Amino acid sequence: MSALGNNASMRSLVEEVAVVGISCRFPGSDTPEDLWKLLKRANSAVSYIPDGRWDNNFLRGLRESESQIIQRGGFLADVAGFDAEFFNVSPREAAMMDPQQRLLLELSWEAIEDAGIRAQQLSEARAGVFVGVGGDDYSTLVREQGPDGVSPHTFTGSLRSIIANRVSYFLRATGPSLVVDAGQASSLVALHLAADSLRKGDSDVAIAGGVTLRLTPHHSLAAHRFGALSPDGQCHVFDARANGFAQGEGGGAVVLKRLQDALADGDAVYCVIRGSAVNNDSGGSQLAEPSARAQAAVIREAHRLAGSNPRDVAYVELHGTGTKAGDPVEAAALAEAIGSLRQAGSPLRVGSIKSNIGHLEAAAGIAGFIKTALCIRSGTLVPTAGFRTPNPYIPLDELNLHVQTSVEEVELDEPTLLGVSSFGVGGTNCHMVLSAAPAAAGASGHAGSTRPASLSSSPPVPLAGTQDVPVPLLLSATSATALQGQAARLSEWLRTDAGSANAVDLGWALLTTRSVWNHRAVVMGAVGDDIAAAAQGLEALAVGEPSELVRTGRAVPPVKPVFVFPGQGSQWLGMATDLIDASPAFAAALQECADALAPHIDWDLRHALRGGTDAPDLERVDIVQPALWAVMISLTR
Known part of the structure; x- marks a missing residue:
């Protein structure tokens, strides 16, 4: 057991945000429990695109080398399965919903269950939904079908904004509901906005996360021809073999509360968001060229807002794509903002979940965040999969950095700090400062590293x-x-x-x-x-x-009576007259109807029903219809 940090800064619980629920669907892991096992074993879930996912005619039109490269990555086995009935969606509408909508519905539900929150409670609170999304592959698939592929459900099924709004609708949540597209930083920026919404009081509870599904090969081919994809389909983070990123897909969601509310509610807390910041590098010599200066600045700003000192950070979950250009820049930024402040011989530990599941792009930030939250909760750091030889352009010792390569139990209790970074290709940078929850929040405790069904x-x-x-x-x-x-x-x-x-x-x-x-x-x-x-x-x-x-x-829900009134033709002379004499409730209701009709007719309702030589003709349309209406209303009473 090694101590990795010491921070005694004072801050207000009002400004801190607690993570009280987690769910995920990542390559090789359908639950946080699965993910934790994958991480501890330093396994890679990168393989090949599932059969039948992409258009084979499109793939056959590519060079064989290109086709092989873009088909490698971390993929979910099933993106079509969905319990439409559970979410009150008709089968026809479900078929036209972007699978990213369906996935986020599932993740949101699992996260609130993990948080121990009944869905009905969210309609009584200001619950916000913040989602990072980048791709719209499903819209591409719909367009490729031509006019016949468009249905009454296509409009809401394909809009990216609906990915968040659908969750708010299902949960009857009335807080902010929005989708963030900040490139590869999208989901961590969404999490940043969710935490800020809680601090400002716009939300009392928030669901934040991100989703990415690769439903067509178009984006993958574009990334390859841009030079971003690894030919061998692996993210060699900070490694000499770094040659691009492995693509990945999936999603994750977390439930957030203000820390003071979580403590008051007795919630088991995974970790605490101490502060976060977002900036943009304002462009280098090229649009997609990262900036060490801007990345260091966003880290410092996150700590300023958190009231913490960067030198007290024990571990940072890297953006860590394994690209030749990105890794050295990120390493230099970390050295400037954190590594240079730490004592020599006490390097900053770093790692990246992309080495396990690939680069989820818009959902990459939430993946790294969830990994870090699980590390904090378990007091364990996990390896960066496949790391062998340091990148020669990243002098780790000189920068005072250390790539985590083993499972290591460490003291991550408060006030030790950890960080999570996520950077977008267009220059949007986001960094988040995390810590363990106060000791009081661990009284209930999660079972093991995570809790599958809010059982703590x-x-x-x-x-x-x-x-x-x-x-x-x-x-x-x-x-x-x-x-x-x-x-x-x-x-x-x-x-x-x-x-x-x-x-x-x-x-x-x-x-x-x-x-x-x-x-x-x-x-x-x-x-x-x-x-x-x-x-x-x-x-x-x-x-x-x-x-x-x-x-x-x-359990059979209470059955409410349904009254079916007959139409014209069911009348007969003398109908209801026995009830007029025998039932005071019926007689009183019929009299109310008669009084209501009186200003509009020149005949007597009771006389018409009883009949007689001078009674109005019950077969007349202008008499039978008001008479039937009055009898049915009185029977209902």
Whole structure:
């Protein structure tokens, strides 16, 4: 265990922002748990584009070498799957939605569940949504289909702004809702804006993140011909083999609160955003040429706003693309802003998630941020995959930098600082200063390095006398199949990551921090620290087997009566006259109708219904329709 920083600066909780929920979908990792395993093992998820994703005719029109290069990268196995019914989207509309919209809906939901927030609560708060997005490949695909490819849902399905707005609509969130396109810095800039919105009071809770999906080969080919892609499809960050970046796709989302609110709510906090800044390099000799001066300036500004000292930074998650031009510039900027301030022999540790999953461009910043948040939460730094020999243009010792190449447990508790950088090709630079949460925020604690289902929330007060009492575990879902999936997920968590899970805490979290759906189950067997029996019940529920520990059912929502009124032709002479005499409610309602009709007619309603020699003709259109209306209204009463 090594100490990596010391910072005693004072600052206000009001100005700090807590990360209370995380979700991700990255190459080789569908959850934060998967990502953490990938990072600790220093694995690379770079491979080839899934079969059938791109137009083969387009690829056949390229030189073989070009075709091979652009097909390498970190890709998601499935970008088409989507539970449209869960998100109240019709199948036809879902088919016309940009998959980036669909992905962000899923990520946002998973993040708020991880934060222990019921979706209904967001409609009662000013919840903001901030998303970094760059590509619009789906619009390209729609245009290629010609006029027949355009449907009534194409307009909202293809607008980039809707990627954020769709989440706000589904959650009934009323705070700011916007998409940021700042090139490769987009998602970290979105996170910067989300934190600022909380500080200013525009939002009380915020969802921030980014998505990138590579649905056509056009952008990849453009990046290759620009000279940005690595021929071998790997990001050799700060390495002598640096020859371009590996492309990647996916997305991530985080839930933010003001730190003082998170502490008051008893939230488990991944990390704290101390401050952040954005600038632009104003252009070098070329539009895409990075500037060490501007990158150093944005780092210093982020620390100024955070009230912190750059010399106290223990680790920086690099933009780290592995390009010949970008890496040396970023190294020089870090040396100027941080490395030169640290003691000789105590280098600044650096690394980049792009070595694991490729460059997600608009979503790259949120990927690096999530990696750093997991490092802080676990007190562990992870390797930069594939690093071998330092880039000869990056004299690490001279710059007082060190590329992290091993899994290392370190003291990352407050007040140690970490940084995250993200830079756009057009010169937009963003840097963020992070730290661990105050000790008070760790009272509940996440289970393991992350918590898959908000299972670390504790009751607000100790529940005396409950340690030996069986605690029901309550699960719910939108379908029987989904309920089994919930049971399987919780069972897996208990089997692998539960640690010191306590039945009361677990039951309380499931009861109070999850949205409630109609398909429900109660699993018994959890007592105190012994949850083995409950795990057995969950396993049975997951595979649909009966168990004495499990009860399932379906909650039927309250049914409201529906009244169907008949049209003309259903009348008969004497209708409703028995009710006029026998039901005071009916008679009173009919009299109200008669009084309402009186100024407009020259006949008597009751007389028309009872009939007689001098009664109005009930078969007349101008009589039967008001008469039927009055009878139906009175029957309803």
